[in-house]
Amino acid sequence: MLDILALLQVSAAFIGIGPFVFHWIRMKKYSNQSMKIPPEPSSWPSLTIVLPVWNEEMVIQKKLEDLVKQDYPKDKMEILVIDSNSSDSTMDIFHKWNSEHSHDVKVKSIQMPSRLGKSAAINRILLEPLDTDAIVITDADALLADGALKRIGRWLSDPNIGAVCGSQQILGNSESNHIIDEKTYRSFYHDLRIGESTVFSSPIFEGSLAAYRNSLVLGHQIDATYNADDSQLALLINRSGSRSIMDSELCFFEYLPSSKEAASIRRLRRASGLVHLFSRNKPASFSSINRNFSRIMRIESWIHLIMPLLVLISLISMFFHIFISAFSVVTDVPLQVNHTGLLIIDSMFLAFLLFGNKLRISLILRSFFVSQWTLIVANFGMYRGVDYRYWEQDIESRKSLIEK
Template sequence: MDLLTALGAALAAAHFGAPLAYYAAARRWLKTPWRIKPDPAYLPAVTVAIPTYNEARNIEEKLEDVYRQDYPRDRLEIIVVDSASTDGTAERAKRWAAAHPDADVKVVEEPQRRGKASALNAALATARGEVFVITDADCRWPQRDALRRAVSWLADPAVGAVTCLKKPTADGPATVEAGYRDRYNVLRLAESKKWATPIFHGELAAYKTELLRKIGGFPLDIGADDSHTATKIAAMGYRAVAAEDLWCVEAVPRNGYHRWRIRRAQHLLQHLLKMPAAEAPPPMRPILLAEKYLHLANPWLLPAAVAALATAATPPALALLAAGAAALALRPYRTWAAAQLYLMAAAVRNLQDKELIWDKQDK
């Protein structure tokens, strides 16, 4: 075997071997006990923050979504922070609030659009809840006791933040997204059982308000504000977990799906680059290091392997390339390959624009 063929084969083995090894470790972690004691009787004051921009189609249904929760009304505050919408989102939120006087709803209108993190910080500044929950206007909580479930995990003094697992809606792009989410959710649960996951979900993420304020709120210079705050809280020695009994339904855009995936990948890469592994507590450090490698470095081994094998053009090299092409017939492999392309595109895009403020996409 010539040098280029050997190099290409080694790069391909490393590219596929590292995530497979991590996934195998994750499957073992799933078998470990939680060492967390959720308490369903724990019912602190909760603030739910809903940042909006041109969400007129969704805001009333989202408010109903939160309103339907079986959490005690006298312990639930809802803050809608509208970032200079042009479609009447704030007016619809105010109208809904007026029609539901038993709900504690505040509508904060920002004079200009500054991004999601800025809106969340505006809500955090006046939040009265001991627990601060963030959610998106275009997602839904299918469980009427979602808030109770989330908060129950925070009853344990060792837990500082908790998030949901996710299911996509609709068909089309959502079918691809579902395949990706299946393995994604396994990793989030496994990391949580090990100690903490560095990847949170803005559809439903709950934090102890005191800890959020200690870390200075949500970062303004990167995306993935939900994940970064949770990881900063974990760096303080608390656990940040994805709860196995907590689910949200996320809307997936029918148009612009690839752009949506790239933007989300951009924000995740920004978070992982900004968070030093040295700051993570020892139980979380291998998790953070693995996620950094898998997102920041590993994707680039794939094109390097393909380039080396194509340049070598030896029978073994061509056989490996043919096997890789044939594997695209398998949905899990296509899902994996697409994720690598999104991560590489996101890394390049981050050199030009961080996409901290983005165009609204219909879902």
């Protein structure tokens, strides 16, 4: 029995995590080779800044003010607010702000007939006869760094770049475990996104600030039955042969959810969108477009769809192995050397987890297993048909944003 458990534990861990570790090491190396951003163009691309909202009365005015203060030619930008049938005063505040504040930016709005989710709202935008060069989609609770739009404009002056997204900078000094876990997760996976962008493209985008070339996305539709509108559009860009990249210096600022429960829901929504994305977009379909991107898609599909299950099998086998081995030691039943060694390794592994926030390795392990559990729940939710498209805003993080 111990032999079977040991074999399951080690083989599932090696087969499951091995490709991920190899991919991370490879992408970490590439992430240190910074991509060269094009110089400022003689003529800036025109941008439609899309702001999807639903019940954002707390932050919409601050968000609009944040956008119009961006250092970008005002005749080259317009703001398009799309409201998913808000039940609060979001649109009243928007119309009041637009009528009472003088600005040189064209501002307009679209009203959705009902709340259908962000992906459906983006589909509505993709059917608009926009005469600009690109859309910039940004969330109501995200603030842009100074010069963010100009970095987008510079990237889009390169005809090979079809999409570019920003890098999240977390606001606040909370030391809650769920916030520490999110920061650790973000720093670890950020290297993957930058490395993939350097190789060719990243399939996973940051929807809080992402720009897409209109000639490649307008007239198309994404799957509105699940989240990940940002990454769906990135794949659409790649199917055209263009690149979708993350820029580490294109920053936006957000407060994380204040409670553990709200953070878990947000994490699950993100994971659900990605497992749907990779289950419905086969890596082989990109092989004729770009082999490097097809390889990235293959690894990311493994990471999101297969690795969590193998990690779960390995952990279950580990706990049974620890229990039976410990029982054998207590009852004076001799253990083989290999099982004794594995018991010691397992005990050290658990000890690292118990150190919590005191060691870097402990933070990485805890963040990793939280993400794996979230992906397991998201995968089971996908097969059960659970809908994660709708959510309630985190009030405390929005209060922090307007007080900033």
